[in-house]
Amino acid sequence: MAAPAPASSFATRLAAAVDRRGGAACVGLDPVLEKVPHRNGGDPVAAIEAFSLRVVEAVAGLVPAVKLQMACFERYGSRGVAAAERVLGAAGEAELLTIADAKRGDIGVSAAHYAAAFTAGPLAADAVTVSPYLGFDTLVPFREAAAAAGTGVFVLVRTSNPGGDDLQSLRTPGGGVAEVVAAGIERMNGGLQAGEAYGPVGAVVGATRPAVAEALRVRMPRSILLVPGIGAQGGDPAALSALFDARGHGALLTASRSVIYAEDPAEGARRLVAAAAQAADRG
Numbered sequence: 001m002a003a004p005a006p007a008s009s010f011a012t013r014l015a016a017a018v019d020r021r022g023g024a025a026c027v028g029l030d031p032v033l034e035k036v037p038h039r040n041g042g043d044p045v046a047a048i049e050a051f052s053l054r055v056v057e058a059v060a061g062l063v064p065a066v067k068l069q070m071a072c073f074e075r076y077g078s079r080g081v082a083a084a085e086r087v088l089g090a091a092g093e094a095e096l097l098t099i100a101d102a103k104r105g106d107i108g109v110s111a112a113h114y115a116a117a118f119t120a121g122p123l124a125a126d127a128v129t130v131s132p133y134l135g136f137d138t139l140v141p142f143r144e145a146a147a148a149a150g151t152g153v154f155v156l157v158r159t160s161n162p163g164g165d166d167l168q169s170l171r172t173p174g175g176g177v178a179e180v181v182a183a184g185i186e187r188m189n190g191g192l193q194a195g196e197a198y199g200p201v202g203a204v205v206g207a208t209r210p211a212v213a214e215a216l217r218v219r220m221p222r223s224i225l226l227v228p229g230i231g232a233q234g235g236d237p238a239a240l241s242a243l244f245d246a247r248g249h250g251a252l253l254t255a256s257r258s259v260i261y262a263e264d265p266a267e268g269a270r271r272l273v274a275a276a277a278q279a280a281d282r283g
């Protein structure tokens with residue numbers, strides 16, 4: 001029997017959440033033991049989980065989405081993963097869309113396992129980040145799982161770190177590497193449902209190179225852009241207006257340290273939403 005069709009696509013749910021909260025902002029949950037309240041010699045997993053749950057509670061109702069940095073949890077093994085499951089669950093219950101920032105990538109047969117892990121079961125999220133380094137065939141299982149589950153996939157295209165240039169800006173006969181990846185993603189979003197502006201395959205494009213991000217936006221008109229690099233990495237939402245469409249959709253600005261370690265994360269989240277709304281208004 002065919003799997004039941006999802007109630008709505010990730011793009012539709014994200015657009016509704018952005019409209020409800022007033023701006024396309026995402027709070028990154030990157031809990032680091034040294035920065036969260038904890039007892040010396042106490043349980044690190046309990047500390048990062050409690051901190052993450054407090055941030056979820058503080059930002060629920062303010063932002064459309066949260067992004068969990070899986071590495072912050074996985075470094076603690078199975079207990080850390082179990083904590084990530086609970087934080088994802090709590091965020092979902094608080095009506096936050098969830099992005100598992102897992103940056104997975106492997107040959108197709110193994111990619112299918114990763115895709116299953118993040119679309120169904122205890123680690124299921126509304127979207128997952130993936131690496132395109134092994135080729136476009138390895139993205140297909142993620143695309144198929146996302147389309148079937150009504151979730152999203154964000155492919156790394158142009159990352160926010162300084163070393164992103166090392167490989168992503170290399171020239172090839174088909175253009176720069178990032179442009180080749182962008183073209184592949186655009187192809188994967190073919191055949192949109194009627195009334196849908198964006199497909200299930202989005203792109204990670206760093207805020208630290210706004211002109212590059214803008215050029216990539218043009219190459220991927222059907223992709224939602226997940227835009228890290230705001231705040232701690234110096235990216236400025238005001239420089240990112242061109243990433244949004246006329247309805248203020250199409251991009252999701254995400255910031256972690258500058259919000260979760262602010263004196264008042266709720267206030268940090270409000271500021272991020274306001275900055276995203278202002279950027280989208282000018283788009």
Ligand SMILES: O=c1ccn([C@@H]2O[C@H](COP(=O)(O)O)[C@@H](O)[C@H]2O)c(=O)[nH]1
Nearest residue numbers: 069159160206228229232233255256257
């Ligand atoms: O190009 C990328 C891709 C992913 N990230 C991730 O986003 C957050 C950024 O944290 P900040 O504290 O807002 O700098 C983190 O989880 C990164 O791994 C990115 O920064 N750039």
